[in-house]
Amino acid sequence: MVNGIEKEAGSQWTSLHDPCQLCSCQQGKVECETKSCDCDNGTNNNDVKCCPQCFPVTRCFQEETGRYYSNGESWQYNCQMCQCHKSEIDCLPVKCQQLTCKQITYDHTQCCPHCYHGNPCDMETSIKNIIIETAPCIYNESRYDSGQRWQLKDSDCIVCQCKVHL
Numbered sequence: 001m002v003n004g005i006e007k008e009a010g011s012q013w014t015s016l017h018d019p020c021q022l023c024s025c026q027q028g029k030v031e032c033e034t035k036s037c038d039c040d041n042g043t044n045n046n047d048v049k050c051c052p053q054c055f056p057v058t059r060c061f062q063e064e065t066g067r068y069y070s071n072g073e074s075w076q077y078n079c080q081m082c083q084c085h086k087s088e089i090d091c092l093p094v095k096c097q098q099l100t101c102k103q104i105t106y107d108h109t110q111c112c113p114h115c116y117h118g119n120p121c122d123m124e125t126s127i128k129n130i131i132i133e134t135a136p137c138i139y140n141e142s143r144y145d146s147g148q149r150w151q152l153k154d155s156d157c158i159v160c161q162c163k164v165h166l
Contacts, residue, residue, distance in 0.1 A: 020050035060084035079111035 007013070007025040015021035015032055023032040037051035058071040062082070069075060069084040076082070082091040096112035105116040144150060144162035152158040 019047065058087070060087055060089045062089060076111075 007030075009025050009027070012022055012024045014035075015023050018032075020035055021032045022035045023030055035047075035050050037054055039051065039054035060069045060071075060073075061067070062069065062077070065077065069082075069089075071084055071086060074081060074083045076094065077091065079094050080091040081094055082089055094111045099113060099115055101115035101117070103116045104113045106113045142150075144160075146162055149159055149161045152160060
């Protein structure tokens, strides 16, 4: 007798206390054991709670964004390209294109630097920086060393810096 219900010898049932336990009546005694999982037989006879290994994970959860992503889905996060692959998140730094312009500006809202062809005073940012990435830095016939900064003549809003990549 189980929970006020008489059980026949050899009968089986799922435990009321643990749905992953299969119980049976054997020689007048109740015996319970963990249900076996047969993943090769599909998921029809398996419970995701009791046999999670039979249910392939097809989503990823990124704690920083609080979002779920589908298997194969890609997204950009903190200047990295991320992809959900079999419940794991793989991220690589965003690849920036090689710039050949003379005026390169960095915007904190973008991952990669970009060329600026206008008057830097017209930029809609509070900090006006121009980075010249040629070796050595030559601007208006003046030569500057890597890391060196200078104020442009006739402009209070432009600070230039020589940055040589070796």
